[in-house]
Amino acid sequence: MKEKALRKPDRYCDGVSDKLIPLESLDIEKVKNFSGMLEAMEKTAFGARSLGEAAKVLAAMILDKDCLVVGTFSGAMTVAKMGLLICHMIDWGWLDVVVSTGALMAHGLVEGTGMLHFKYDPTMDDSELYFKGYNRVYDTLELEKNLDNVERIFSEILDSMDHSMPMSSEFICEKIGEWLNEHTRLPGILKSAYRKKVPVYVPAFTDSELGLDFATWMMKKELKENPGTAPFEALKKLPLNFNPFLDLCSYAERIAGAEKVGIFTVGGGVPRNWAQQVGPFLEIARNRCEVDIPQKKFHYGVRICPEPVHWGGLSGCTYREGISWGKFVPPEEGGMYAEVYCDATIAWPILVKGVKERLENQINY
Numbered sequence: 001m002k003e004k005a006l007r008k009p010d011r012y013c014d015g016v017s018d019k020l021i022p023l024e025s026l027d028i029e030k031v032k033n034f035s036g037m038l039e040a041m042e043k044t045a046f047g048a049r050s051l052g053e054a055a056k057v058l059a060a061m062i063l064d065k066d067c068l069v070v071g072t073f074s075g076a077m078t079v080a081k082m083g084l085l086i087c088h089m090i091d092w093g094w095l096d097v098v099v100s101t102g103a104l105m106a107h108g109l110v111e112g113t114g115m116l117h118f119k120y121d122p123t124m125d126d127s128e129l130y131f132k133g134y135n136r137v138y139d140t141l142e143l144e145k146n147l148d149n150v151e152r153i154f155s156e157i158l159d160s161m162d163h164s165m166p167m168s169s170e171f172i173c174e175k176i177g178e179w180l181n182e183h184t185r186l187p188g189i190l191k192s193a194y195r196k197k198v199p200v201y202v203p204a205f206t207d208s209e210l211g212l213d214f215a216t217w218m219m220k221k222e223l224k225e226n227p228g229t230a231p232f233e234a235l236k237k238l239p240l241n242f243n244p245f246l247d248l249c250s251y252a253e254r255i256a257g258a259e260k261v262g263i264f265t266v267g268g269g270v271p272r273n274w275a276q277q278v279g280p281f282l283e284i285a286r287n288r289c290e291v292d293i294p295q296k297k298f299h300y301g302v303r304i305c306p307e308p309v310h311w312g313g314l315s316g317c318t319y320r321e322g323i324s325w326g327k328f329v330p331p332e333e334g335g336m337y338a339e340v341y342c343d344a345t346i347a348w349p350i351l352v353k354g355v356k357e358r359l360e361n362q363i364n365y
Helices: 034-041 046-063 083-091 102-112 126-132 144-159 169-183 189-196 209-225 231-236 245-256 269-276 278-289 319-323 344-360
Strands: 067-073 097-100 134-137 140-143 260-266 298-304 336-340
Touching (some): 034 344, 046 298, 046 336, 046 344, 067 245, 067 269, 083 102, 083 189, 097 102, 097 189, 102 169, 102 209, 126 134, 140 144, 144 169, 169 189, 209 231, 245 278, 269 278, 319 336
Parallel strands (some): 067 097, 260 298
Antiparallel strands (some): 134 140
């Protein structure tokens, strides 16, 4: 019988011989700023290390002048008062494209026009909240009055548009940004995007307050012109031509024309999937249509999301899994990725502040 191999102390390795990276205890007395904290966290373990590594990748992605950076955002981040982070990232030139949920943009329009969100009082019953016009998002309240005000602003913008032109979410977001730039002094995501000429795409546009406002605007317009028409028949008339494939074409052209592409993601959902599927789209378009379209994969990726991978959904899907779909460059071929499993309202501000300090001090990692 073959003797079972046993570990022997005289053959134990010391880590260094295998070129392993040693860790260091986090000494907060030596930390002077957010950048230093993230650098120190990179040498620790668990979530702290992943956030430190995210700072390294994000800084590299921003510093790479050949890289077009796509930011994807889902979840109630504007209700959670994280909207200025997106404004800053656009204003600083960190984002070249934004892909978002319509809800995030709608609630961002609320704060961008000076309206308020409120802290939820848990002694109030949800039925009571409904009748008072308070819409609850976990521990925060969005006022129905706010959404009605947003609808009036959006209707004014829609009234001013050329209704003969086909429209897309990119076009609509640009027009809202233009209105904000002309009528408000407050910061706003779409205002910053308009000023910096950063396109904003909302792939699931009808799944949002903005989408519902758009639908009721069209319904009212048709009913006014043809009284007595059944409400949903009026909507089916589609007084405005909304074409989501204009978004797909616009986004794909930008990606195809870039030297490199990177992605910064908060949450997951439709924005992440729509943004990432551009690689497979370019590939199958090239193969099926027999056209000369460049194939593109993301070289960089930073993701902040608490969704675990084992549920099988896209929100928790790892970048490594995305390599199998042709969405990402493998690490062994130069791809750089970091994934932070954390509430974005905790990790995102620390990451942005730390990387901003790092770049200001010209520290390249």
